[in-house]
Amino acid sequence: MKKALLSAAVLSATFSTFAQAEEVNVYSFRQEFLLKPLLEAFTEETGIKVNVVFSKSGLLERLEHEGQNTPADLLLTADIGPLYDATERDLVAPIKSDIIEQNIPEHFRATDGRWVGLTSRARLIYASKDRVEPGEITTYEELADPKWKGRICTRSGKHTYNLSLIGSMIAHHGEAETEQWLEGVKANLAQKPQGNDRSQVKAIMEGVCDLALGNSYYYGKMATNEDEPEQKEWAASANLVFPNQDDRGTHMNISGAALTKYAPHPEAAVKLVEFLTQEKAQKLYAEANFEFPVRPNTPWSELLEEKMSGFKGDEINLGEIGANRAAAAKLVDKVGFDN
Template identity: 60%
Template sequence: MRAQTKAIWMALPLTGALAVSSVQAEEVNIYSYRQPFLIEPLLEAFTAETGIEANVVYGDGLVERMETEGRNSPADVLITPNTTILMSAYNKGLTQAVDSDVLTDNIPAQYRADDNHWFGLTTRARIIYASKERVEPGEITTYEQLADPEWEGRLCTRSGKHSYNLSLFASMIAHHGEDYTREWLEGVKDNLARRPQGNDRAQVKAIYEGVCDISLGNSYYFGAMLTNQEAPEQQDWAQSVNLIFPNQDDRGAHMFISGIALSEHAPNRDNAVALMEFMVSPEAQFLYAQDNFEFPVRPGIERSELINEYMGEFKEDPLSLTTITDHVDEASRLVDEVAYDF
């Protein structure tokens, strides 16, 4: 039944007729930037437990769609892979606060909005991938060292303008200030083995091929590569690197979240809050994090066997993601000033 409802709902125009689904009893309407394989097991478990049907629209541009739909939007919740999209929805006035002890008691403060307009569901770290053959253990242990001259011609990254890098760069501003971060970015750029290109996996491939010795990448890509049966060559890429969680002797590794927010005009508000609370239940946290080799946002939840084997415990930067996001525009400007991508 849910698949049929979803198909009909997705085929409707952006406004007007979409409101039809919102009058159906016991349902929740989800706009999701995350892929189906990541959230469908959770939604099936939620429906089995509560009887509430979950209708989903997947894709990009969903914040803009919500903005266009306005009060007619059927969206109850927005699920995203990062803070940037959550903040975009928040800044456009498309979210509302949720007063829930279940959420605030189980999600650390740095991974939710100060005013409870958005909440993290899983976390991942921005780590350093290092060649097993050409980088000695302990040779690089911090983000700051990425700018050291010894790494000249040995570093690969994706575009400095990508949200993953902008978030890291923004955290550097928050910790060290703008002047330091500009100088650091200039040093990082000087150390690049090639012009920034590709995604995080492409950087690990470049290490495997000898183009560079270290790269920046999100932690969950390691599990995705190591278990990739459709492109088994990626298993070789993953096996060629060690994983370095930076700054373990001081602030800890820079963290990201996938997250969720309640729509400003949620037609099924109570059902939506029930879904949000379910998403931080022990069952949902384990399922959601394991499927993409991420870390549960709720403390004390068992992690996947692969993560335990290859990553272990590590120190997380406790800096609020709200604070980091406040510096993203500055970080983007610095990327332009140092011509990082050119």
């Protein structure tokens, strides 16, 4: 507690040094390289300075400790999980903006306005080009088919990306059926859940497994990786399967933004979110991480247009999925998925 309060005091002092006519202070789970060009463009266009604290964890706890004295105006996240948690902890306030409502589809916005999606990504099935025929698997449900016994790789079931996928299964099928499905997937695992999404695709290339779960943007990161060119081989070893195209569509997740409950500069914060939903910013933001713009009809990056265009995404509101994440975590423990 003392460390958290000291940290909050240091942050407040840091932000106060930037005091000027108009500014906005951001707590961001998203990496600096993704945001810097956009925030610089926003400042150039509006004259509003943006001060950012980047952290991989602890930002919600920080907001709780700071309370009404927080210097933060805006929270940026890389997943629906922290957005939903911030809402449940009463740390964020509704964003009221006709511009945002016009730019962002309803399923990528909170029904009460307390979070807004900024980019999206699909939870794919990566399938071995050598050992899985095209069309041999087309749904998430089929991952539980015994024909895949010993042939599936994934990271931990408790990882936020998988919790959201399991949460979507609960939304569509209920807890009892999802538990059965999860038991089936566990029975088909080639190894104990481990590593990150990229390492699952590597495992496909190495013959450890034939199928893997992974976010869509990792394909772009691997296929264009000049620093670690071996990752290009990982990407080239797998076909991309967008599940459930004949029914609800592929599970989608988002990066997003929320206005803090006690934002010192709420108007400037809303202006920044509005800016991030404009077509130019959407295109730049999505391209930086090989994600999809959430604003309709915004051009995709050339690589994504070539490899992923035309798929149908699940349009269930992500707030419903967020509400199922706790139940999803309990199911992961109940079936011993990670054991």
